[in-house]
Amino acid sequence: MFEPRKCSSHYGVCVTHSA
DSSP, X not given: OOOTTEEEXXXXXXXXXXX
C-alpha cells in the first residue's frame, strides 16, 4: 500500500502506485 509518488526509504527512491 504505497501512495502516488511516495518516497519510500525502503527502496530509497520515489515510486508511483503504478510502479
